[in-house]
Amino acid sequence: MEAVKEHIIIKGLGAISPLGHDSASTAAAYTSGVPAFETILHQGILTPIAALRAEAEQKLQELVEANHGYKHLDRSVLMAVYAARQAAMQAGWLQENAPVDDDLAVNIGSSRGATGLFEQYFKAFQQEKLSSSASPTTTLGNLSSWVAHAVNAGGGQISHSITCSTAxxxxxxxxxxLKAGMARRFLAGGTEAPLTDFTIAQMKAVGIYSRLADHPYPCQPYAAEKHNTFTLGEGAAVFALEKTHHPATGAAIVEAVGLGFEKLVSKTGISAEGINFQKSMRQALTQLPEHDRKIDLIITHTPGTRAGDTAELAAIQAVFGENAPAITTNKWLIGHTLGASGALSLQYALQVLQQQQYTSIPYPNLLSQKHPQSIKRIMVNAAGFGGNAASVVVSLV
Structure with a gap:
């Protein structure tokens, strides 16, 4: 008798970003297609960024006021806690004052971790005024440990960074x-709060930051005009994962996960052919049923850089050929959120599956803009410095 197939379902989702602080506000922002960018003065130069809006900022403030211990935490940790509590609540896992759940594990990642606090404490160090809180509050482990406390998780607690593939x-x-039976429930996602002087300066030093501060679309993935338009954003998204043999109708399923690495050929770690993307996409495709490996839409990583965008499009062409799926991204709306970007793209994928529509990119670009009639399966890509890439395939039952 054929074994009953196991499914990994997304039972809950929480997110906070420049587009919104819950499912309703975020969905409305995606539907409107209005970018969330603003302009700041950074080192005397007008610079575009995507920061949380007032309502989302108020939600973070309410979180801090509800728990005295949160006021010393980095912004990246606060956003992770906020998103994780949303996800756990939606999944039905969040019970205040409940016993610790040893079967609930947590993995929250970030490309750069406690960026804001680290810079703050380094300035204090230079002035010989360093606080005893400096080390405890800037370790990467803060991410998952504080999330675990916030949702009563007693299982494995993992904080990691694999640059922009982190989430x-x-x-x-x-x-x-979950497949190994090491946990019954799992909270996974990414968070990033990189809108600091030093982090923005680092991105500018790489030579990729957008100079389109006065443009309605400062971040332009797939731009027809060849220039770099990388723009930083902030945010977090967390997913409540669970294994089941009988998913409910309409449930979101993680069908496949592929990882890819390539030998470093540049400081950003990507080849012109996008070998890392080719590997991650092919690995994900092999996990789908042999008779049904059709992808209807790819939400690409494409951060708005000439090299990165071109490499990923080349990789898609190499893997899919003439049968390449439709392609889109959300970075023209929220910029690049580094370690959180894959999670926010996955959030977008789930919305597209539910709504069966996505917003066309309004500036001149290299895509055909042909939308599929039906979107049953979406692949989400992410890649980061170091030559790594990841591809996740999701669908609805």
């Missing part, structure tokens, strides 16, 4: 742990 690799860990 999707947290999903990969969740899938692996």
């Amino acid at each position: 999707l690799m947290a999903i990969a860990n969740g899938v692996a742990w």
Whole structure:
């Protein structure tokens, strides 16, 4: 008798970003297609960024006021806690004052971790006024440990960084742990709060930051005009994962997770052919049923850089050929949120599956803009410095 197939379902989702602080506000922002960018003065130069809006900022403030211990935490940790509590609540896992759940594991990642606090404490160090809180509050482990406290999780607590693939690799860990029986429930996602002087300066130093401060679309993935338009954003998204043999109708399923690495050929770690993307996409495709490996839409990583965008499009062409799926991204709306970007793209994928529509990119670009009639399966890509890439395939039952 054929064994009953196991499914990894997304039972809950929480997110906070420049587009919104819950499902309703975020969905409305995607539907409107209005970018969430603003302009700041950074080192005397007008610079575009995507920061949380007032309502989302108020939600973070309410979180801090509800728990005295949160006021010393980095912004990245606060956003992770906020998103994780949303996800756990939606999944039905969040019970205040309940016993610790030893079967609930947590993996929250970030490319750069406690960026704001680290810079703050380094300035204090230079002035010989360093606080005893400096080390405890800037360790990467803060991410998952504080999330675990916030949702009463007593299982494995993993904080990691694999640059901009971080969030999707947290999903990969969740899938692996659940399939291995090392946890019954798993919270996985990514968070990033990189809108600091030093982090913005680092991105500018790489030579990729957008100079389109006065443009309605400062971040332009797939731009027809060849220029770099990388723009930083902030946010977090967390997913409540669970294994089941009988998913309910309409449930979101993680069908496949692929990882890819390539030999470093540049400081950003990506080849012109996008070898890392080719590997991650092919690995994900092999996990789908042999008779049904059709992808209807790819939400690409494409951060708005000439090299990165071109490499990923080349990789898609190499893997899918003439049968390449439709392609879109959300970075023209919220910029690049580094370690959280894959999670926010996955959030977008779930909305597209539910709504069966996505907003066309309004500036001149290299895509055909042909939308599929039906969107049953979406692949989400992410890649980061170091030559790594990840691809996650999701669908609805």
